[in-house]
Amino acid sequence: MPPIEFPYELVANTPFSDNFDQISGEFPDADVKIITSGGLRILAHRSILASSSPVLESILGRPRKHRSSEITIPILGVPCDAVALFVRFLYRPKCTEEEMDKYGIHLLALSHVFLIPHLKQRSTKVLIERLMIDNVVDMLQLARLCDTPDLYLKCMKMISSNFKAVEYTEGWKFLQDHDPWLELKILEYIDETELRKKKTRRNREEQSLYLQLSEAMECLEHICTEGCTSVGPYDMDRQKNKGLCSKFTTCQGLQILIRHFATCKRRANGGCSRCKRMWQLFRLHSSICDQPDLCRVPLCRQFKLKAQVKKGDDARWRLLVRKVVTAKAITSLSLPKRKREEEATDHLGVGSFGR
Numbered sequence: 001m002p003p004i005e006f007p008y009e010l011v012a013n014t015p016f017s018d019n020f021d022q023i024s025g026e027f028p029d030a031d032v033k034i035i036t037s038g039g040l041r042i043l044a045h046r047s048i049l050a051s052s053s054p055v056l057e058s059i060l061g062r063p064r065k066h067r068s069s070e071i072t073i074p075i076l077g078v079p080c081d082a083v084a085l086f087v088r089f090l091y092r093p094k095c096t097e098e099e100m101d102k103y104g105i106h107l108l109a110l111s112h113v114f115l116i117p118h119l120k121q122r123s124t125k126v127l128i129e130r131l132m133i134d135n136v137v138d139m140l141q142l143a144r145l146c147d148t149p150d151l152y153l154k155c156m157k158m159i160s161s162n163f164k165a166v167e168y169t170e171g172w173k174f175l176q177d178h179d180p181w182l183e184l185k186i187l188e189y190i191d192e193t194e195l196r197k198k199k200t201r202r203n204r205e206e207q208s209l210y211l212q213l214s215e216a217m218e219c220l221e222h223i224c225t226e227g228c229t230s231v232g233p234y235d236m237d238r239q240k241n242k243g244l245c246s247k248f249t250t251c252q253g254l255q256i257l258i259r260h261f262a263t264c265k266r267r268a269n270g271g272c273s274r275c276k277r278m279w280q281l282f283r284l285h286s287s288i289c290d291q292p293d294l295c296r297v298p299l300c301r302q303f304k305l306k307a308q309v310k311k312g313d314d315a316r317w318r319l320l321v322r323k324v325v326t327a328k329a330i331t332s333l334s335l336p337k338r339k340r341e342e343e344a345t346d347h348l349g350v351g352s353f354g355r
C-alpha cells in the first residue's frame, strides 16, 4: 500500500505555512511516518505535528540514534481512515459532516490522547448532537474515558429521562456485565435527579403558599384602610368602591373571614378554626407592619406590644414572617416596571388616605 502523503497545498494557506519555503516554492520533505493498525503509512511533517500537539511534540523531541533518520509514530487501535483524517485535520482544521458522522468517536479519542482542544470541542459537539437512546451508554463510557464533562452530563441526562428505553439497549446490558461502577453511578444520578425534582416541587409549593399569604397581607391592609366591596373601615365611602377589586378572589375570601370573625360566638379561644386563621393573619400582619401608629388593621398594635413584652416571637414564626416578606419582595421585583410605578403611586394614595 503506498503511503499517504499530505501535499503542501494543504499547508500553504494554514497557520503552518511558515514551513513553506518561500524562495524555492517547495515544501520540505516529509520527515515523519505514522503507522496505523491497517498497515497504512502516512507521511507527515514534524514541524506541523509538533506545533499542533504537545504530545506529538514530546514524542518528536525524544533523542534519536541518527539525527537525519525518519521518525515513525504508531497510532494504533483506530481505523486507518480515522487516523488519516486526524492527521489531515492537523494540517487543515476542517472536517465534513459526513466525516464527523463516521469518525466523530475516533476523533474525540485521538484529540484527547494527543491534547488537541479545538478538535475535541468540535467532535464533542457533533457527538452530543447525534446522541441516541441506542448509543447513549457507549457515549457515556467514551465521555468518561476521554474526560469530556459536557458529553458525560448530556448522556447522564438522556439516560436518566429515558431509563425505561435505555434498559433494553445492548449498551446497557454490556455495561451491567462489565462496568458495575458506572452502572451504580448512573443509578445514583437518577436517584439524585428524582430527589432534586421533588425538592424543587416542594419549594415551589411552599413559595406559592408564601405568595398567597403575602397577597392576603396586602388585601388585609387594603380592606382595613380603604375598604373593599363589602367590608371596610367605618368611614369608608361605599360609593367610591363600586369597581371589581383587582385581587378579587383573595380579597373576597378575606372579607368573608373578617365578617365571620366579627360575629362568631365561639371565637378562636373557643376552638373555631376559621377564627384561629383570622387571628393568625392579624398577627402576621402585625409582624410585618412597619407603621403600627398609623395602621388601621385591627389588633396590629396589640400584637406588637405583646411581642415586645414576650421579647420577640419564636424562631418558627420569625422564619414564616421572613419568607412572606421575601415572597412579597420577589413579586414586586418581578412585576414589569410600569406596573411597579402604578403600585407605588397606589400605595402613596393609600397612605395619605389613611392619614
Ligand SMILES: [Zn+2]
Pocket (backbone or CB within 6 Å): 219, 222, 223, 227, 228, 229, 245, 246, 247, 248, 251, 252
Ligand atoms: Zn379588595
Ligand SMILES: [Zn+2]
Pocket (backbone or CB within 6 Å): 260, 261, 264, 265, 266, 267, 268, 272, 273, 274, 275, 276
Ligand atoms: Zn369563628
Ligand SMILES: [Zn+2]
Pocket (backbone or CB within 6 Å): 285, 286, 289, 290, 291, 292, 295, 296, 297, 300, 301
Ligand atoms: Zn399594622
